[in-house]
Amino acid sequence: MIKIVVAGFKGKMGLTATKMVIENEKFELVGVLDPMATEANLNELPEFVQLDIPVFHQKEELVKQVKPDVWIDFTIPKVAYQHTLFAVENGIRPVVGTTGFTESQVAGLITQTKEQQLGGLIAPNFAIGAILMMQFAAKAAEYFPDVEIMELHHDQKLDAPSGTAIKTAEMIAEVRGYHQQGNPAEKELIKGARGADFEGMKIHSVRLPGLVAHQQVQFGSAGEGLTIRHDSYDRASFMTGVALGCEKVMELDQLVYGLENLL
Ligand SMILES: NC(=O)c1ccc[n+]([C@@H]2O[C@H](COP(=O)([O-])OP(=O)(O)OC[C@H]3O[C@@H](n4cnc5c(N)ncnc54)[C@H](O)[C@@H]3O)[C@@H](O)[C@H]2O)c1
Ligand SMILES: O=C(O)C1=N[C@H](C(=O)O)CCC1
16 A cells, blocks of 8 residues: 655645545555644544544644655645745655746756665646647647647636646747747737746636636648647546556655656
């Protein structure tokens, strides 16, 4: 059995991941972490009365009391890097869905895990359909260099653009490099009207109640257009990927960035 802790278990994704770990016979939930939690044990919550799982409020307290193999992280961008580093330093394989990592943070964690020969995963999106959307978009960019990315999320999201949009833009940029788009003389009459810029491609972030996680990658060329879209209507869409990540990191000897590396 793979021993797992879930950081951010009181959040939308953390709670979904906690239930997935409990229900998966290959996994054993050995603890959960959230400084906002008022409980000392998961069984204080009505849906988990039959369980006996300690709730930790500090990560230092967690590693003193339990020895997990895997650290699932769905917290907030401000703490995710510190958490991942902490997990690695304590020999715990991170499976991180929290977004907001910088390129240099990811690079540093890859170097460190290589030195320790410790598996790990940072995946901006765990939905299999989202991975395909990003891969199809990278393929399309070979023929359609003009592209704009529209990501749409629920209105509680802290970071913009989304981790998925940044990863998509990175994958497209790998194929086509920098490419100036639109009219070089265009002027924004309202600041931000053209969105964020990544290597010449624009990224637009929509935040509305009712949404979960959605992204449209729209290509245009002479007389034709191509739109690739993915929709997560429910957070269950991410759980196949999280479970796969928890199993695969046990075999890896370094951290990888993106679930596509494990498919
Ligand atoms: N990779 C994916 O597939 C995927 C999918 C959905 C969301 N996300 C990302 O996951 C993150 C969480 O999303 P959410 O919708 O669940 O957010 P949320 O706000 O519902 O939950 C975040 C939780 O983190 C907790 N938290 C804050 N500081 C903490 C700390 N120091 N230690 C432990 N827990 C702490 C909060 O109390 C809260 O319960 C975001 O960065 C989001 O972008 C990724
Ligand atoms: O709900 C969120 O927040 C999500 N964030 C990820 C991102 O930033 O790409 C992906 C899915 C949902």
